[in-house]
Amino acid sequence: MRNTFSEALYEAATKNPDVYIVVSDISPAGSMAKFSTQYPERFINVGVAEQSMIGICAGLALKGCQPFAYTIATFSLYRPFEMVRDDLGYQNLPVTVVGMGAGVIYSTLGGTHHTMEDIAIAGAIPNMQIVAPCDPAECTEATRWCATQKNGPVYLRIGKAGEPDLTKGAEPWQFGKIRYLRRGTDVCILTYGCITKMATQVADQLQAQGKSVSLVSVHTVKPLDRVGIVEALKRHKHVIVIEEHVPQGGLAPQTKQLAWDTQATCRLDTFTLKDEFIHCYGSWEDLLDAHGVSVPKILAKVA
Amino acid sequence: MDTLMKERANMFDAKVAKARCKAYRRRILDMSQKVSALHIGGAFSCTEIVDLIYNDLMRPAVNGGHSPDTFLMSKGHGCMIQYMILVEKGILSQADLDAYCTKEGRLGVHPDYGNPGIEASTGALGHGLSMVVGMALAERGRRTGGTIYTVLSDGEIQEGSTWEAILMASSLKLSNIIAFTDNNDFQSLGRTSLTHPSFYPLADKFASFGWETVECDGHSSADLYAAVTGRKGNGPLMVVAKTTKGKGVSYMENVPIWHYRSPNKDEYKQAIAELEAQA
Numbered sequence: 025m026r027n028t029f030s031e032a033l034y035e036a037a038t039k040n041p042d043v044y045i046v047v048s049d050i051s052p053a054g055s056m057a058k059f060s061t062q063y064p065e066r067f068i069n070v071g072v073a074e075q076s077m078i079g080i081c082a083g084l085a086l087k088g089c090q091p092f093a094y095t096i097a098t099f100s101l102y103r104p105f106e107m108v109r110d111d112l113g114y115q116n117l118p119v120t121v122v123g124m125g126a127g128v129i130y131s132t133l134g135g136t137h138h139t140m141e142d143i144a145i146a147g148a149i150p151n152m153q154i155v156a157p158c159d160p161a162e163c164t165e166a167t168r169w170c171a172t173q174k175n176g177p178v179y180l181r182i183g184k185a186g187e188p189d190l191t192k193g194a195e196p197w198q199f200g201k202i203r204y205l206r207r208g209t210d211v212c213i214l215t216y217g218c219i220t221k222m223a224t225q226v227a228d229q230l231q232a233q234g235k236s237v238s239l240v241s242v243h244t245v246k247p248l249d250r251v252g253i254v255e256a257l258k259r260h261k262h263v264i265v266i267e268e269h270v271p272q273g274g275l276a277p278q279t280k281q282l283a284w285d286t287q288a289t290c291r292l293d294t295f296t297l298k299d300e301f302i303h304c305y306g307s308w309e310d311l312l313d314a315h316g317v318s319v320p321k322i323l324a325k326v327a
Numbered sequence: 328m329d330t331l332m333k334e335r336a337n338m339f340d341a342k343v344a345k346a347r348c349k350a351y352r353r354r355i356l357d358m359s360q361k362v363s364a365l366h367i368g369g370a371f372s373c374t375e376i377v378d379l380i381y382n383d384l385m386r387p388a389v390n391g392g393h394s395p396d397t398f399l400m401s402k403g404h405g406c407m408i409q410y411m412i413l414v415e416k417g418i419l420s421q422a423d424l425d426a427y428c429t430k431e432g433r434l435g436v437h438p439d440y441g442n443p444g445i446e447a448s449t450g451a452l453g454h455g456l457s458m459v460v461g462m463a464l465a466e467r468g469r470r471t472g473g474t475i476y477t478v479l480s481d482g483e484i485q486e487g488s489t490w491e492a493i494l495m496a497s498s499l500k501l502s503n504i505i506a507f508t509d510n511n512d513f514q515s516l517g518r519t520s521l522t523h524p525s526f527y528p529l530a531d532k533f534a535s536f537g538w539e540t541v542e543c544d545g546h547s548s549a550d551l552y553a554a555v556t557g558r559k560g561n562g563p564l565m566v567v568a569k570t571t572k573g574k575g576v577s578y579m580e581n582v583p584i585w586h587y588r589s590p591n592k593d594e595y596k597q598a599i600a601e602l603e604a605q606a
Binding site: 041042044046065066068070071073075076078079080081082083084085086087088089091104106107110111114115 | 447459460464466467468469491495499
């Protein structure tokens with residue numbers, strides 16, 4: 025996703041001289057070298073100084089530019105939180121805060137580098153929009169959208185590298201609308217971000233068991249496509265939410281609330297990270313498993 | 328001194344600036360009789376600085392538009408002086424001031440982006456200078472020649488975030504930033520030089536971070552003007568302006584309670600008498 029993000033941003037910067045990227049001592053690979061060589065005045069590295077990264081983006085946006093702030097998710101959102109809230113949210117500026125490697129992707133770096141509460145935290149800020157693409161192709165679409173939108177701030181939650189393509193042949197990406205990656209009638213899986221890979225495996229297994237399965241990328245987590253989710257709750261007998269986020273403040277509780285508000289009658293299962301800091305080092309899958317989220321664990325519960 | 332400064336040097340008049348500042352202080356005192364929350368102390372300490380920026384440094388608006396230069400009030404709590412000047416310039420109205428801090432109005436204790444003449448929402452300290460850096464980058468990128476002026480409180484220079492911006496402004500050689508530190512030596516809990524002696528000397532710190540730095544009397548418009556017009560201009564400029572909190576009213580000067588309090592009727596009368604007695 026990092027590579028497709030930088031390619032899409034490079035394209036955007038080529039079209040629009042007001043596109044800037046302000047990074048905090050970490051740079052997306054791939055085309056970012058091209059960006060910094062061709063547009064050195066628009067590639068700013070603040071060093072390990074995330075508060076100024078956000079403030080500088082705000083200043084650029086106050087002058088009509090279209091800036092991106094980029095670093096590892098914990099440092100792009102948590103460290104400079106008041107700048108994100110006041111400078112971007114309160115002033116409602118079209119700045120994209122890229123949270124790279126969100127969730128527990130930095131599995132061996134420990135809890136300081138895990139971003140498990142970002143949807144709750146970013147989502148609590150008025151005006152903030154949240155987009156979390158599930159694969160490189162969605163990341164391209166999302167980045168292009170961020171580079172041209174003027175609604176207000178966006179938290180763009182992306183993975184790291186090596187994510188598989190999951191959206192080939194899916195319906196077109198549209199901001200604010202859930203996206204069916206496949207359509208079925210029995211079970212509907214709602215998910216977003218990198219864990220969509222696991223959700224796809226769950227969908228495959230359920231289909232192998234003879235079920236007709238919908239798989240939905242809820243790439244726009246805020247504003248949430250309430251109409252789309254309510255419809256999914258109505259049309260399926262069983263809805264499953266799989267997300268790489270703590271149980272509070274993410275897609276799972278919001279789906280439950282919508283189900284309650286609309287008196288949904290479907291079965292609803294949610295799978296999230298635990299409300300815990302897990303002191304465990306291993307692969308991304310190992311970390312998710314330690315949080316209780318794995319294909320066998322999900323299948324065992326939803327069968 | 329660049330061409331612009333040369334042109335304007337002929338126009339600067341310290342006496343006129345002094346008269347303006349006296350009038351602004353008087354209007355702020357008048358205002359204090361209508362509302363309770365005003366931050367008089369901090370507005371009086373930066374009166375000459377903000378006056379100079381608006382009336383002698385920023386280039387006038389062209390063809391009814393905006394000035395090519397920008398002023399961002401980083402010490403948001405000092406904005407009453409800014410409001411007074413914006414009203415004088417017709418950018419805000421007297422009706423706006425009359426409705427200050429009421430539900431019918433749009434002006435509050437801190438400047439709010441979206442209101443006429445207000446370039447950023449400040450009030451939370453340590454946010455302004457990074458936004459100034461971003462604005463200066465945008466102006467440089469578009470080759471507009473726009474200069475960004477800002478006023479920082481000495482208190483907000485304690486914020487780590489301010490130093491992140493100090494580091495970036497000089498590293499990026501943003502010569503289109505002109506910043507003033509309203510060095511009044513007071514913050515909410517008392518005299519800074521007593522509570523934080525290691526904070527000083529202040530000017531050396533900016534200089535060591537690569538800023539062109541000048542120290543001057545922050546209540547002398549002529550000194551402030553000379554500090555800016557005498558700059559070399561290879562990078563950002565920091566004018567460390569020695570000021571007195573509550574300047575102009577004897578019982579307010581250097582008394583922390585006037586950070587926020589408004590004078591009662593008798594105190595108001597005394598303050599006006601003192602102002603009028605000044606040359």
